[in-house]
Amino acid sequence: MKYRKIYIQILMILSTILLIQNNLYAEETSVYCADESSAWHWLDNGKEKANGTWVLKNEYPFYKYYVFKLDKSEQYQILKEKCIKQFGDSFIYPQAANHRFSAWISFADRQNKPFPGHITHNFCYNCWAMFVNPLSEVLHEIDAREVSYFDTKNGAVDLGMANVPVLNQGYHGTCPTFATTAAINAKLDSIIDPSLKTDKDCADYIDQQCILALTSGFATKYGICSSWEGESLLNPSTSALRLFKLHGFIKKGDCFGAAYPEPSQVLSVNEYRSKSIKDYSDKIDYETYYLPSLEELKKAINDGNRVILDTALSKNNTNGFDIPEFWSYGGLWACKQPGSEENNCENIVGYHAVVVFGYDDKQKLLKIRNSWGNYSGHNGDYYMTYRYFYTMAVRFTIIK
Numbered sequence: 001m002k003y004r005k006i007y008i009q010i011l012m013i014l015s016t017i018l019l020i021q022n023n024l025y026a027e028e029t030s031v032y033c034a035d036e037s038s039a040w041h042w043l044d045n046g047k048e049k050a051n052g053t054w055v056l057k058n059e060y061p062f063y064k065y066y067v068f069k070l071d072k073s074e075q076y077q078i079l080k081e082k083c084i085k086q087f088g089d090s091f092i093y094p095q096a097a098n099h100r101f102s103a104w105i106s107f108a109d110r111q112n113k114p115f116p117g118h119i120t121h122n123f124c125y126n127c128w129a130m131f132v133n134p135l136s137e138v139l140h141e142i143d144a145r146e147v148s149y150f151d152t153k154n155g156a157v158d159l160g161m162a163n164v165p166v167l168n169q170g171y172h173g174t175c176p177t178f179a180t181t182a183a184i185n186a187k188l189d190s191i192i193d194p195s196l197k198t199d200k201d202c203a204d205y206i207d208q209q210c211i212l213a214l215t216s217g218f219a220t221k222y223g224i225c226s227s228w229e230g231e232s233l234l235n236p237s238t239s240a241l242r243l244f245k246l247h248g249f250i251k252k253g254d255c256f257g258a259a260y261p262e263p264s265q266v267l268s269v270n271e272y273r274s275k276s277i278k279d280y281s282d283k284i285d286y287e288t289y290y291l292p293s294l295e296e297l298k299k300a301i302n303d304g305n306r307v308i309l310d311t312a313l314s315k316n317n318t319n320g321f322d323i324p325e326f327w328s329y330g331g332l333w334a335c336k337q338p339g340s341e342e343n344n345c346e347n348i349v350g351y352h353a354v355v356v357f358g359y360d361d362k363q364k365l366l367k368i369r370n371s372w373g374n375y376s377g378h379n380g381d382y383y384m385t386y387r388y389f390y391t392m393a394v395r396f397t398i399i400k
Contacts, residue, residue, distance in 0.1 A: 027052075028051050034095050035090040035093070043082060044086070050068070055067050055112055056348075066105050067096075067105060070108065070109065073109040105119065141364070142385065156361075157302060158358035161186050161203075167204075167208075169372070170260075175354070177240045178208060181206040181240065182371065183306045186357075189203040193279075198253075205249070205251060206251075209258055210267065212228060213258065214267045214272045215228075216265065216266045237397055247278070250277070256271070292393035306398075309354050311351065312350075312393075313348065317330075320333045320334070320377070326378040333385065356368050356384075364387075366383065
């Protein structure tokens with residue numbers, strides 16, 4: 001009898017842990033309507049809301065995805081009928097979304113069974129990493145109080161950002177555009193015509209506003225997602241790269257009189273190309289890895305290439321832990337830290353894009369350029385533990 005009680009208590013504890021892990025947080029979500037081809041529109045211009053809970057589901061050992069479990073399962077049919085009424089018979093999939101959590105997310109019933117719709121499946125790289133290497137670099141995270149400057153004479157690699165200033169995306173979900181243009185600017189700095197440099201000490205060549213206005217033009221014409229609307233999964237960093245390769249770039253400050261941020265500006269391809277510089281499109285290439293490998297990322301940096309990293313962020317602490325050595329406001333993206341109960345590798349609230357330009361195997365850190373201005377992190381730069389990378393990275397793109 002005694003052992004039976006203990007057994008029941010253990011089962012109750014395990015059930016509670018599973019419940020906490022799988023139910024991220026209860027809230028409301030905006031709703032958009034999609035068709036089979038993935039074209040979509042906000043239902044009632046984003047004003048339509050649904051109540052429920054974000055739930056993480058695992059598929060096979062190493063894949064995961066999110067659903068939004070509705071408080072009332074019958075609400076799905078109501079939303080579906082509204083989608084068809086507003087956008088036509090082909091828009092049969094009401095989908096859950098908000099402006100930061102921008103993956104394809106299906107609604108689910110009370111048993112967590114997804115309703116029909118599009119779903120973004122993410123490879124759970126940390127699951128594999130923990131399986132094959134459970135005790136070494138995957139688990140170890142440096143204490144923020146011990147983080148120090150990268151010592152390139154002692155094995156660390158730091159490419160720097162080639163005079164590219166710290167950019168600031170503000171409150172808009174435009175991080176992939178800013179990360180991409182920062183990485184391209186760093187590459188351009190050594191090859192660009194000196195006449196295009198307005199300041200020899202500032203490698204800020206590409207106008208982000210114009211790229212975003214061009215994506216707004218595509219969104220208006222084809223009913224797809226604009227890059228203003230919470231990027232990174234629906235609009236990965238490769239979107240801005242493709243535009244650069246196809247249509248070149250418009251010089252910073254020359255965007256038809258508009259300056260960032262101006263979401264109402266819309267440009268056609270012809271308008272964009274009438275001003276764009278196309279001489280460098282074939283001088284820069286890229287390669288995307290959908291299964292994030294730390295070794296491949298480090299190899300790219302060793303080859304002198306910066307890397308655009310798409311990563312998840314936790315709602316617990318999006319800015320990371322403070323680094324005393326740098327007097328930084330946040331700046332260390334780590335899962336856990338001594339003396340803190342926070343786990344910044346759970347409760348995902350959105351996705352973000354940054355530029356990786358260095359690593360240090362001794363501290364087990366990546367060095368990163370963010371786009372949140374000079375006053376965040378360490379003068380705009382951040383550091384990411386290897387464990388955080390294994391746990392939260394979605395994919396990365398090497399700029400060559």
